[in-house]
Amino acid sequence: MNINENLLYTVEHEWISVEGNKGRIGISDYAQHHLGDIVYVELPEIEGSAAMGESIGVIESVKAVASMYSPVGGTVLEVNEELESAPELLNEDCYENWVAVIEISDPSEVDMLLDAKAYAAFCATLD
Amino acid sequence: MLEVINQSNDPYFNLALEEYAVKNLPDSENYFILWQNRPAVIIGRNQNTLEEINHDYIKEMEITVARRMSGGGAVYHDYGNLNFTFVVAENNDFANFAKFTRPVINALGRLGIAAENNGRNDITIAGKKFSGNAQFKHKNRLMHHGTILFASNFEEMVEALNPSAEKISSKGIKSVRSRVTNISEHLVQPISIEEFKQILTEEVFREEKNNASYQLGEQDLQAVNELRDKKYATWDWIYGNSPAYNVRNKAAFPWGSLDIRLEVKRGTISGCRIFGDYFASRDIAELENALTGIKHREDDISKCLDHIDLGTFLPQAEKQDFIELICR
Structure with a gap:
């Protein structure tokens, strides 16, 4: 399984890359692999806000529908509209193909996320 | 395994109950629900409703249109169709469809009918589909549900799912047509859908421990009805939630x-x-x-x-x- 060293992760298998007060978020390799072929991405609403761990989007694969949760609380600034017509991009490269950019409301929440090493250890307990 | 007793035939209530079960019922237990809808078209989570229904026919026949929270294509429900729902802890059963379809296959085996899993989502008899299945994952809980065609009216099914609006296009999930069959066509000794429900419940319970019935309490009903009214019965969810x-x-x-x-x-x-x-x-x-x-x-x-x-x-x-x- 591929874990990008430079990102932070959640136990719900989202990743976030933090730059200043902005966070770029997506789903991990574990998530895309377990979902299987992704056929639809219900993108977050721009200007919508979510608390840490709250559902901000929905991913439909051939196997199941699963929620995507916000790694930290914030307001959605941008969404990756490419995923509307090409949801399979999340299977092809889940770290290159982000889902949304959020403005982080409370930077201290970032400290609660898992680094690559801790996330790898967490994933090892799952299978 | 607790069997949640649900006699409602209201599609909006029943879909709200599933969401309530996966999100709100105590996760110390696993749940099983058997339920039936009055005639209804149930649209997949990410489908464009207008692309899936025959508007005029549905209006004329007073067929309910509803949207479920799981994915896949549109299905037709009537009193000849039986639905089953499992809500369980997600112990790597994610995408393990066979675990949830096994009791259905075993129940049919007892009636002398050979059924098998087909592709990822279907159960078939002699290559014809009688059950479609889908899953919804919420945090550490998993909902698996499926339809069972027992004695459905296929003429109405075909009409209701024959969209009248070819002028509409979207990136939403498209329904796939399958050759379908009713269980009743394969029975040597006719039985009622009520008798079949009994057999299926026995087969579900045979694989589980600490089985009991669960009657929805006042608080449960109030929360489910609220979700029904605020989400499942609304135009915003049924039509408005369609992809662009x-x-x-x-x-x-x-x-x-x-x-x-x-x-x-x-x-x-x-x-x-x-x-x-x-x-x-x-x-x-x-x-x-x-x-x-x-x-x-x-x-x-x-x-x-x-x-x-x-x-x-x-x-x-x-x-x-x-x-x-x-x-x-």
């Missing part, structure tokens, strides 16, 4: 022709162009602007047009013709 779609519709009238193009996002008209071959007395852009921002729903468009003198844009156009051009 485009409408292109043309019609010729004695006074000229019209070609209407709409972009609809989250159920609301976000773009509108009207082309045509007619005598205009006023800039059509004003009408296009007036329709932009209005919900793509007959009642809303009709109300919007109440404030507009349609005749100044399209002399001789009938209001109802214009509404149908936009909505059908």
